[in-house]
Amino acid sequence: CHVYKPDWASLTLGVFVCQACSLLHRSIPHISRVKSVQDTWDASEVELMAAMGNSAAKAKYEQKVPAFYYRPTHTDCKLLREQWIRAKYERNEFEFIEKQEPYSAGYREGFLWKRGRDNGQFLSRKFVLSEREGALKYFNKQDARDPKAIMKIETLNATFQPAKIGNPCGLQITYLKDNSTRNIFVYHSDAKEMVDWFNAIRAARFHYLQVAFPGASDEELVPKLTRSFMKEGFMEKTGPKHTEGFKKRWFTMDDRRLMYFKDPLDAYARGEVFIGSKENSYTVLAGLPPSTQGYHWNHGITIVTPDRKFLFACETEAEQQDWIAAFQRVINRPMRPQEYAVEAHFKHKP
Numbered sequence: 001c002h003v004y005k006p007d008w009a010s011l012t013l014g015v016f017v018c019q020a021c022s023l024l025h026r027s028i029p030h031i032s033r034v035k036s037v038q039d040t041w042d043a044s045e046v047e048l049m050a051a052m053g054n055s056a057a058k059a060k061y062e063q064k065v066p067a068f069y070y071r072p073t074h075t076d077c078k079l080l081r082e083q084w085i086r087a088k089y090e091r092n093e094f095e096f097i098e099k100q101e102p103y104s105a106g107y108r109e110g111f112l113w114k115r116g117r118d119n120g121q122f123l124s125r126k127f128v129l130s131e132r133e134g135a136l137k138y139f140n141k142q143d144a145r146d147p148k149a150i151m152k153i154e155t156l157n158a159t160f161q162p163a164k165i166g167n168p169c170g171l172q173i174t175y176l177k178d179n180s181t182r183n184i185f186v187y188h189s190d191a192k193e194m195v196d197w198f199n200a201i202r203a204a205r206f207h208y209l210q211v212a213f214p215g216a217s218d219e220e221l222v223p224k225l226t227r228s229f230m231k232e233g234f235m236e237k238t239g240p241k242h243t244e245g246f247k248k249r250w251f252t253m254d255d256r257r258l259m260y261f262k263d264p265l266d267a268y269a270r271g272e273v274f275i276g277s278k279e280n281s282y283t284v285l286a287g288l289p290p291s292t293q294g295y296h297w298n299h300g301i302t303i304v305t306p307d308r309k310f311l312f313a314c315e316t317e318a319e320q321q322d323w324i325a326a327f328q329r330v331i332n333r334p335m336r337p338q339e340y341a342v343e344a345h346f347k348h349k350p
Contacts (some may be wrong), residue, residue, distance in 0.1 A: 001074040001081065007037050011045055013089060014052025018074060024082045031089050061088045064097055066104060067218040068206035068225055069199055077160045079168055083195040103199040106131040106207070110193070114138065115165075115185040117267040122187070127197075131204045136173070138184075149184075151175040153208045157254075158201045159228050161185075164264055169194040173201075174254070179345050181259055183267050202226055229254050231326040232264075236296050236313040242289070246296035246313055253326050256339060258303075273303070273310055274346040275327060277335045281306045284327040286320065288313070303327060 001021055008022035009015065010032040017025060017034070025032040035041070065071070072080040087093040093100055102108065108129045113122040126139045128147075136156060137147035155176040162170045167187040171194060174183055188194045202225040209221045230253040236246040237260060249260040249270065256276070259269035276282040281304070288300035288311050297313035299320035314320040335343070 001072065003074045008034055009037060009049060010034050011048060013057060014049055015054050015057045016049075020074060021081065021085065024078070024085050027082065028086060028090050032085075060095070061092070062094050064100075065094045066100060066203065067222060068202045069094075069103075070202060070226070077162050077168075079160060079162065079191055080195065080198075083191055086192070087195075102196040103203055106204070108197065108200045110188075110197075112138075112186040112188050112197070115265060120265065125186075127186075129197075129200055129204060131207055134208065136175075136201065136204075149182075151182075151184075153204045154212075156201060156205060158198055158226050160198070164232075171198060179342075180272065181254070181257065181269055183265075185265055198226070227255065230329070231323060233319060233323075234315070235260075235301075235319075235323065238292075238294065238296070238311050240308060242291070242309075242311060243293055245294045251312075251323075253330075256330055256335075256342065258327075272346070274305075274343050275303065275330045276305070276339075276343055277333060278331050279334060280343075282331050284324055284331060286324060301327070 001018060003018035003020075006016040006018040006021075008017050008019055008025075010017060010022075010025050012031065012033045013025075016037075022034045022036075025034045035045070070080065070084075072084050074081075091099060097104075110127060111124050112127050114125040115122050125148075126142060127136065128138075129136045131153070134153050136151040136153065138149055139146075140148045151173070152175065157174045159172050159174075160170065161172045162168045164170065165172065165185050165187060169187045169189070169191055171186050172183060173186060174181055176182070188197070205225045206221060209216070209224060213221065232250070232252045234248055235251050236248050238244050238246050249262065250264040250266075252259045252261070252269075253275075256274055258273040258275055260271055260273075261269055283304045285302040285304065286300070288296075288302055289309070292300070292311060297315045299314040299317050301312045301314065301320060301323055303310040303312070312323070314323060
């Protein structure tokens, strides 16, 4: 998981692991027996570690990891880290390609619990992912011929959100509908099933991008498969005239799209703001203009775009600094050619 100086080890597998991963290894005691490096070791245990080690274990257990398969780090949720450990050491998925069928076949169907847009209830829905059709679809009724939604692989994203959804296997799927972001929240009671869906989406995205960018290397494409949001949280905002009262909203920063929602689990954003680059006259400032009216949280942020200023307020200084850092990272990055088309669409929104 790339933690510096791991201080635990799996005696049976011959690998060093961090403390957090050692707890996950304990959940497969028939495969992995862990021990702290601070404990007393006998000679045979030391010899076993010397004979294997992390590099040799990686060469054995990760010999056939598909390029699209998500390799979690210590910052990822428990679900991804545990299923990576089980896939490697318990199921040997990366030694035998036939075991990768659930996410490598280019087609996957099954049932997921999906949150209802209006009532917030989770109901079982049939999902079908087809690389040939270039879409992920879901159906409201088991025998329905027409899907309730068609999500093009081109704009599809998936990110695990266990805390937000309130389920350890909670996955947030986003896609563009009429160039606006739509959210779908799903989970499955089986952890492997959910991670297989996630990697099947990544596989579909990988194969789509290989066709869209035929000269690109795997290293260039893999970071584009799925993305975690740069930042999320509550801020207050006011309207374009800056005279309306400030309202508390849930904000999500997804690459250059800053979206705000009344509730974190809303299907559609109340609004979206495009954040361009400094070369195109976008800036972020701490504080609010002196003329700002109405009650609001104390720690303001002003985003200046070529067309207008957007005013936000954070509850704490730490939150304000985190948001400013996230905005600054995006503003400091030059815009790609395709992002100019996205910016133009935002400018022409009614």
